Amino acid sequence: MTGPDPVDVRLLSAVAEMGRVAIPDLASRLGMDARDVAARLAALSTTGLPMIVGVECDPQGIRNAVAAAQQWAAQHSASSGPHGVPPNQYSGPHPVQPPQQPPGNSGGYSMPQPPQQSGPQQVPQQVPQPMNSWGPPGSAAWVRADQHAAPMPQNGKIGSKLEVASPAGERLTIGLVEVVDPADFLFTAAGYELQPGERAVVVHTELTNRSPAPFAALPDQHLELVAKDGSAIAKAPVSLSSRPPHRAGVQPGETVGGHTIYVLPEITELTSVRWALRPGDPQLTLTWDITDL
Incomplete structure (x- = not known):
């Protein structure tokens, strides 16, 4: 039989003392990572303990963050190829250059060569992607840098x-x-x-x-x-x-x-x-x- 996790016991003791507390504040008080605290409390709440683990938010703020993520995704999709690569780039995973045949090839055929450009070659422009300030792109925790207050x-x-x-x-x-x-x-x-x-x-x-x-x-x-x-x-x-x-x-x-x-x-x-x-x-x-x- 496995005894109770001492970290869980310490966590529950703090919750019982404070009664109602935000997870970041509880984590700060105990010197723990907020993600670890959230995961432990979520697991403990399913064991029959008289405790509710919930989420409160600013609804409009969350909607703004989601809209920013969706806007970034739409812009990224419109300016990228089928594999997320900007246009004029090879879309396959391993682009292969045609093999060059030496003069006097005995194979009876010659590989057609691409036409030579007389002017400077154009380099495909990379589409700049907006910088994210925190959180992974596509999540509600992500906002674009140009939308910061x-x-x-x-x-x-x-x-x-x-x-x-x-x-x-x-x-x-x-x-x-x-x-x-x-x-x-x-x-x-x-x-x-x-x-x-x-x-x-x-x-x-x-x-x-x-x-x-x-x-x-x-x-x-x-x-x-x-x-x-x-x-x-x-x-x-x-x-x-x-x-x-x-x-x-x-x-x-x-x-x-x-x-x-x-x-x-x-x-x-x-x-x-x-x-x-x-x-x-x-x-x-x-x-x-x-x-x-």
Whole structure:
């Protein structure tokens, strides 16, 4: 008898803790590949467990992606030969050149030679194919490069609202409202104690969910401070009653705010606040400059 897969047990434990969560967020939390998580959950849902694995999407966005793929396929088919080769090319898998017969062939016949062209030979033009940005051509995850929206700004200052969108359909606006540095008085007023040489910092952010599905993760789950030497400072596991923390779960169209607390060496010089939808992906990372504090 084979025991339960420890990865499945860990996965189910996280699902039970979160209740409802998007697969990319669950994969990010567990440090797993989203495709592996999706495959495991789909398999587990057929074993009788009280769990539903579903899909939510932006219907119009999906239709646009499908239309782009179909348009590419139509253009490619119209400009190609029967085997997907541009016109004026050999269409067989192994084009063969006619054999050249030497002078005085004793075989009693001579192979007709193709007429010689006096001018420069024309080279068949290759039909340029549109570049794809992500996903295989023909899939709903594929869009043409010339259909991309203008890139959104990923850098700002205190008071700026920045936007991020992922291929999974998440569209979020995050605003850096305030940075209190130092915030020792707020920290100690809440009953906490700083060690000698430490200081507290409070960061106030707001998140607006512009996605068609709820955003299940904590809005400040990957919010961190960046020091002058490039090191990152993670949030402290504390909250202040005078500065309410973020809560998990942001409904479509909803804007929520919250405060994140940091404890760091008093001599640390900070340069920015950084927020990431997927840690390690620069395309899904936002940065606010705080050097003017």
